[in-house]
Amino acid sequence: MTIAGEWYLALAAVLFLIGAFGLLVRRNVLVMFMCIELMLNAANLTFVTFARMLNDIGGQVLVFFVLVVAAAEVVVGLGIVVSTFRRRKGATADDLHLMKG
Numbered sequence: 001m002t003i004a005g006e007w008y009l010a011l012a013a014v015l016f017l018i019g020a021f022g023l024l025v026r027r028n029v030l031v032m033f034m035c036i037e038l039m040l041n042a043a044n045l046t047f048v049t050f051a052r053m054l055n056d057i058g059g060q061v062l063v064f065f066v067l068v069v070a071a072a073e074v075v076v077g078l079g080i081v082v083s084t085f086r087r088r089k090g091a092t093a094d095d096l097h098l099m100k101g
Contacts, residue, residue: 008049016042027092029081033074040070 019038026032044063051059 005049005053008045012042012045012049015039015045027094029077029084029093032093033077033081036073037070040066 016039019035019042022035022038023032026035044066047059047062047066049059051057
C-alpha cells in the first residue's frame with residue numbers, strides 16, 4: 001500500500017501554513033527561527049514528493065541545497081540571537097534594533 005503524492009503535498013501545505021502563521025504571530029526570535037525551519041522543511045517535502053512522482057533525482061538535489069542554506073541561516077541567526085540575549089534578559093523581534101551599534 002503506497003500513499004499518493006497528493007497527501008504529501010497536502011501535508012507540506014499544512015506545515016508551510018503553520019510555519020507562516022507562527023512567523024507572523026509570534027514575536028520570540030527562537031520561535032520565529034523554528035517557524036522558518038518548518039517552512040523550509042515543508043518546501044523540502046514538496047521537492048521530494050515531486051522527485052518521487054516524476055522519477056527524477058533533481059528534487060532531492062534541491063533538498064540538499066536547501067538544507068545547506070538552512071544550516072547557514074541557523075548559524076548566523078543564532079549568533080545574532082545569542083548576542084542579543086547577552087545584552088538583554090529576553091529577546092523579541094523588536095529588540096533586534098539594538099544590534100545597530
